[in-house]
Amino acid sequence: MNFYILLTSLLLFFMSFPMMTYCQSGTDVSALLTHLFTTEGYNKKVRPLKDQTTAIEIRVDYFLNSVIDFSEQEENLKISGFLSCTWVDEYLKWDNASFSNIHELFIPQDDIWKPDISLRNTFKSFTGLGASYLNVFVTSNGVVEWNPYQVLESTCSVDITFFPFDTQICELKFTAWSYTQSHVDLDVGSKGVQLEEYVENSEWELVQTSARETNTDEAAVFFTLKLKRRPNFYVLNIIVPVIFLSLLDIFVFILPVSSGERASYAITVFLSMAVFLTIIAAALPQNSVTTSLLSVYLMLMISLSTFIVILSIAELRLATRDVNIQPIGKGFMFFIKCSNVITCKVCRKSVAPTRQLSSKVKKRNLPDGSVTWPDIVEAIDIVFFWITMIYTLLTTLIIGVVAVNGGDT
Numbered sequence: 001m002n003f004y005i006l007l008t009s010l011l012l013f014f015m016s017f018p019m020m021t022y023c024q025s026g027t028d029v030s031a032l033l034t035h036l037f038t039t040e041g042y043n044k045k046v047r048p049l050k051d052q053t054t055a056i057e058i059r060v061d062y063f064l065n066s067v068i069d070f071s072e073q074e075e076n077l078k079i080s081g082f083l084s085c086t087w088v089d090e091y092l093k094w095d096n097a098s099f100s101n102i103h104e105l106f107i108p109q110d111d112i113w114k115p116d117i118s119l120r121n122t123f124k125s126f127t128g129l130g131a132s133y134l135n136v137f138v139t140s141n142g143v144v145e146w147n148p149y150q151v152l153e154s155t156c157s158v159d160i161t162f163f164p165f166d167t168q169i170c171e172l173k174f175t176a177w178s179y180t181q182s183h184v185d186l187d188v189g190s191k192g193v194q195l196e197e198y199v200e201n202s203e204w205e206l207v208q209t210s211a212r213e214t215n216t217d218e219a220a221v222f223f224t225l226k227l228k229r230r231p232n233f234y235v236l237n238i239i240v241p242v243i244f245l246s247l248l249d250i251f252v253f254i255l256p257v258s259s260g261e262r263a264s265y266a267i268t269v270f271l272s273m274a275v276f277l278t279i280i281a282a283a284l285p286q287n288s289v290t291t292s293l294l295s296v297y298l299m300l301m302i303s304l305s306t307f308i309v310i311l312s313i314a315e316l317r318l319a320t321r322d323v324n325i326q327p328i329g330k331g332f333m334f335f336i337k338c339s340n341v342i343t344c345k346v347c348r349k350s351v352a353p354t355r356q357l358s359s360k361v362k363k364r365n366l367p368d369g370s371v372t373w374p375d376i377v378e379a380i381d382i383v384f385f386w387i388t389m390i391y392t393l394l395t396t397l398i399i400g401v402v403a404v405n406g407g408d409t
Contacts, residue, residue, distance in 0.1 A: 025100070028099055028100040028102060029102065029105070031099065032094060032099045032102055032105065033105070033107075035094065035099070036091075036092060036094065037111070040091065042091050042092070042112070043091075044110075044111065044112050044113045045113070046091075046113065047113060047183065047184075048087075048088070048089035048090050048091050048092065048112075048113050048142075048144075049090055050090050055181065055182055055183055055184060055185040056087055056088075056115075056183070056184055056185065057087065057088075057185045057187060058085055058086065058087040058115055058176075058184060058185065058186050058187065059085070059086045059087070059187055059188075059189040060083060060084070060085050060117075060174065060186055060187065060188060060189060060221050061083075061084040061188070061189040061190075061191040061192060061193075061194055061211075062081060062082075062083055062084070062172070062192070062193050062194065062211070062223045063081050063082050063083075063084060063147075063193075063194040063196070063197065064079065064081040064193055064194065064195055064198050064206075064209070064225075065079075065080040065081040065082075065197055065198065065199065066079065066080050066081075066198065066199040066201065067079050067201040067204055067206065067225075067227065068080055068151070068201075070156070070168070070170075070201075070203070070204055070227065072158045072160065072283070072284060073283075073284070073286065074123075075155060075156055075157060075158050076123045076153055076154075076155065076156065077123075077153070077154050077155075077156040077170045077225075078123075078151065078152070078153045079151070079152055079154075079172075079225075080149075080150075080151045080152070081149070081150075081152070082147050082148055082149035082150065083117065083129060083147070083148055083150075083174065084145070084146075084147050084189070084191075084194075085114075085115070085117065085145070085146045085147075085148075086143065086144065086145050086146075086189070087115075087143075087144055088141075088142045088143055088144070089112065089113065089138070089142045089143075089144050090142055091142075092112065092138050092142050092144065093140065093141060093142040094140050095140075096140050102140070103139060103140050104137065104138065104139050104140070105137075105138045106135040106136070106137060106138075107135060107136055107138055108132065108133075108134075108135055108136075109130050109131075109132070109134050109135060109136050109146060109148070110132050112136060112138075112144070114130075114136070114144075114146055115176040115179065115184050115186075115219075116128055116176060116177050116178050116179075117129055117174050117175065117176050117177075117186075118174070118175065118177055119152055119154055119172060119173070119174060120173040120174065120175045120177075120220070121154050121155050121171070121172070121173050122152070122153065122154060122155070123153040123154055123155050124153055129148040129150055130146070130148030130150070131148070134147075134148060134149075152172065154170065154171075154172055156168065156170035156171075159290050160284050160290050160291075160292045161290045161291065161292060161293060161406065162292075162293060162402075162403045162404075162406045163229075163234075163284065163292040163293070163294055163403075164229055164231040164233075164234035164235070164238075164239075164294070165229070165231050165403050165404050165406070165408070166228075166229050167207070167226060167227065167228045167229070167408070168204075168226075168227045168228075168229075169224060169225070169226050169227075170224070170225050170227065171222055171223070171224045171225075172222065172223045172224075172225070173220055173221075173222050174186070174220060174221050174222075174223070175218060175219060175220040176219040176220070179219050180217050180218065180219060181214075181216075181217050181218065181219045182217070183219070184219045185219065186213065186214075186219050186220060186221045187213060187221070188211040188212065188213055188221055192209065192210065192211035192223070193209035193210070193211055193223050193225070195209070202230070203229065203230055203233075204227040204228065204229060204230065205227065205228045205229075205230055206225060206226070206227060207226050207227070207228045208225075208226035209223070209224065209225055209226070210223075210224045210226075211223050211224070212224075238276060238279065238280065238294075239294070241276065242273070242276050242297070242298060242301070243396060245269055245272050245273055245276070245301070246301045246304075246392050246396065247392065248269055249266070249269045249270075249273075249301070249304065249305050249308055249388070249392075250385060250388045250389050250392060252265055252266045252269070252308050252312055253308075253381040253382075253384055253385040253388070254381075254385070257315055257316060257319045257374070257377050258319075262312045262315070262316065263309065263312050263313055263316065266305065266308050266309040266312045267309055269305055269308075270302065270305040270306065270308075270309055273298060273301055273302045273305055274302065276298060277295070277298045277299070277302065280292070280294055280295055280298065281295070293399050293402060293403045293406075294399075294403070296399065297395065297396070297399045300395055301392070301395075304388060304391065304392070308384075308388065311380075311384065315377045315380060315381070318373050318376060318377050318380075319373055319374055319377045320373075321373040322373075323371075323372050323373055326373075328371055328373065328376060332376045333371070335376060335379040335380050335383050336371060336375065336376065336379045338379070338382075338383050339378070339379035339380075339382040339383055342382055342383065342386060343382060
């Protein structure tokens with residue numbers, strides 16, 4: 001019972017003291033703004049330092065929202081996000097107790113001093129950050145936070161050597177255009193590039209970010225994005241069909257000369273190669289600084305296809321010769337010897353990738369007068385089938401390994 005009496009007495013005792021309450025109204029905020037901008041005579045044209053001989057320090061972070069587009073042809077990176085800038089404005093400080101305990105204000109960005117930060121390596125027009133309808137956040141101790149959200153388009157040098165397994169490094173350079181470092185000191189904040197709200201791009205994977213400050217007298221900060229291409233689309237729609245076409249080109253030597261389809265088959269494969277080269281050329285930037293390994297591979301395959309077309313036409317001519325009118329020289333007999341060596345090794349391993357020479361040719365000791373021109377053509381087919389097969393496989397393997405491994409660096 002005594003406990004309840006004591007508790008009631010204490011409550012009445014504390015309630016007897018006048019309680020100070022703060023009710024922040026629009027009038028209070030208006031009075032504070034009048035005090036700062038009229039009474040104190042705030043001038044946004046003056047750097048917010050009482051000692052104008054020193055530099056104002058501005059902490060800068062970049063919050064990346066998404067990679068909208070990366071155009072290799074135009075070497076243009078388009079991203080969305082906002083720059084977070086924080087500094088102390090010594091002319092925007094006030095006493096909380098004198099203004100109903102107001103601790104913070106939202107002020108239109110064009111009403112106060114702010115650094116004229118802009119993207120220096122912009123792709124299109126050179127404009128400042130933010131807009132007139134955006135506000136800055138100001139606290140009673142003069143701390144100003146400015147977060148201008150904007151879609152940025154910057155230039156970015158493209159290295160297409162390892163396309164489509166390439167990795168591109170793009171740098172965003174923000175500068176306070178009118179000031180030097182002795183007036184405005186832009187420093188990278190503790191966060192650098194923030195990815196809290198980042199949305200993945202379907203074509204490019206963001207593998208690394210970094211931020212740094214300039215070591216010169218220029219007031220600037222750099223934010224670097226390392227982007228790796230997702231190659232699945234190009235592998236399925238370009239690389240795999242090109243490899244299949246390269247293999248089809250080899251099988252020209254399987255068709256008999258008597259079929260009459262060899263030249264047309266070889267030319268069709270050649271034209272298909274040329275079409276894919278045109279598609280790849282349209283997807284790459286038009287410069288001569290770097291060359292795509294995929295383009296090199298296509299050129300090598302087109303060169304091989306050109307050689308096969310020429311050889312096929314020449315073989316048609318050889319097959320119509322008469323051995324009594326045009327005797328077979330020792331150079332052509334070399335193909336007979338090579339084909340016999342190749343077919344014997346292949347036969348022992350029970351592999352038959354090409355047409356074997358006729359039994360009549362295999363039984364001969366191959367004197368010059370016992371071989372016909374169709375036999376020579378058949379021997380040439382066997383020799384060049386294996387030469388082009390080895391050439392295609394080695395070229396595909398070497399360029400493929402270099403492109404995949406080089407793109408990861």
